Amino acid sequence: MRLTHLRLVQFRNHRHTDVAPGPGVTLFVGGNAQGKSSLLEAVQVAATARSPRARHDAEMITLGADWARVRAAVERGGRDEEIDVAFRREDPATGGRVGRKIRVNGVPTRRAELFGHLLSVLAGPNDTEIVTGGPHFRRRLLDLLLAQVSPSYYYTILRYARTVLQRNRLLRTRSAQGLDAWDEQIASLGAVITVRRRDMVARLAAFGAPIYDALSLGREPLDLEYLPSLRGGDEPALTTFAREALARRRPEELARGITLVGPHRDDLYLGAGGRDLRTFGSRGQQLTALLAVRLAERRVLWEETGEEPVMLFDDVLLTLDEERQAYLMDCMRGVQVIMTVTTLALIGARAPDATVFRVEAGMVAAERAHLS
Ligand SMILES: Nc1ncnc2c1ncn2[C@@H]1O[C@H](COP(=O)(O)OP(=O)(O)OP(=O)(O)O)[C@@H](O)[C@H]1O
Ligand SMILES: [Mg+2]
Known part of the structure; x- marks a missing residue:
């Protein structure tokens, strides 16, 4: 399974973001509060229709906007699929609830039927909450x-x-x-x-x-x-x-x-x-x-x-010393991994073929494709 493309529209601080993760390791690099975790959150939303961190769906909609959308293109068993999850704030007159619409390949889909189209596993700082x-x-x-x-x-x-x-x-x-x-x-x-x-x-x-x-x-x-x-x-x-x-x-x-x-x-x-x-x-x-x-x-x-799920690591490297980082990257051979880091120095030569994106103020730009 591979996530080939991800689009965020009015999702958190991303007005409009398009990214094509690489087949191996993809890095989202940037300072604090620039929108890195939001990208991983969006992948989880495409996989499960729920945010791993928001208590209410409304939190994901860019402040001041009334809808948000995540679109993911997935290659699965040689077939291309498209997942679309949209959230819309309803009229305040009718309670201002946030409605959710899921589509898979353009077809309206229930949450139960969404599971499995994109498999992803997120490890990150919120995991301490689970403990x-x-x-x-x-x-x-x-x-x-x-x-x-x-x-x-x-x-x-x-x-x-x-x-x-x-x-x-x-x-x-x-x-x-x-x-x-x-x-x-x-x-x-x-x-x-x-x-x-x-x-x-x-x-x-x-x-x-x-x-x-x-x-x-x-x-x-x-x-x-x-x-x-x-x-x-x-x-x-x-x-x-x-x-x-x-x-x-x-x-x-x-x-x-x-x-x-x-x-x-x-x-x-x-x-x-x-x-x-x-x-x-x-x-x-x-x-x-x-x-x-x-x-x-x-x-x-x-x-x-x-199918191998897409692995999402949010600030995970931060908590690991060199030896454990090496172990982790070793386990991830042949798996699509998307991770956030605040600085490239952290990952060093561990992922020489990584696809790198710089994240700044909700905007994402490709960086040089190879780390040395
Ligand atoms: N609904 C929203 N509308 C607009 N901005 C939002 C919304 N929700 C969160 N933000 C802002 O989006 C920014 C990016 O958040 P995100 O968690 O993705 O940052 P990050 O790059 O992962 O930072 P860190 O390195 O600190 O983890 C933050 O400044 C946050 O306050
Ligand atoms: Mg973060």
Whole structure:
């Protein structure tokens, strides 16, 4: 898989940017606040229709404008595809919501069907949030990865989220009438989600361990563990567990008005050297662990789809010493990599054939094609 062209229109501080990343390493070089991360963000938007950092879609629209657009041309399995994601601020009179339109090859497309057309993995400074933030950040990492390998998982997650919402609404009426049907949904969808996430964590752990070993120079083993709300070896066992737990906790749920059982309560444990990275990890350790997870994601995507995702590294080199930088670049042979750096000195001779773009005040210009 290769991203051959990227266009940003009224996206963050980019009025109109067109870039053609190279097949190998592409560098976006520039000072702080010039628009480098926004370019990687745009790639993620084309891949998933969501920003990895914006809390609201409106943040991506250039201030003062009322729409933004990202267009990506992708070469996949010898075929060219075009992805277009547009955000438009609706009339303030009707609430001023931001609407989103996705098109693949000109055809209006739902988010679930967008996944897979462009596979990308972003590693960057926001990854510390996944370690230190609330469990929903970690669940989102797993869900996004699973959605990228299977649209049916995305539909399951959507149905589950709706079920929790409606069940909570019912719980708040303090009446148990009609709850049984919702319990069944929580139990059966919850079991599917638990199995898929648990398997995914096992695969990330298996791929991530040797990578973290290399990145931490073997000083401490990486520990990834899924912490599920439902217990059981397989789907039927998980479903039974959920039914029983829901029955047992119903009085408490009715009193509090929320669903207390199911995978919306799950978490992912991230540890290194036997310690919880969330409380005991240094920032460097946290970023290194997440980088190992991101590189493991790449392996999973490749295994599942037969395609190499586009790797996006935002300021990642900054956090690595020379030896680890060399390791990282070594892993990336044969993969399309797009990364941001504040100065070319950082990358030096590590990527002699890189395609280089200078980013300044939301404008992007090609630089000499070869570093020496
Ligand atoms: N909606 C928006 N409209 C206009 N400008 C925006 C919008 N959102 C963010 N910006 C600005 O865009 C600029 C570029 O942000 P970006 O995160 O891409 O910078 P960067 O080059 O990655 O910087 P750094 O090296 O500090 O990470 C910032 O000055 C930011 O304030
Ligand atoms: Mg940045």
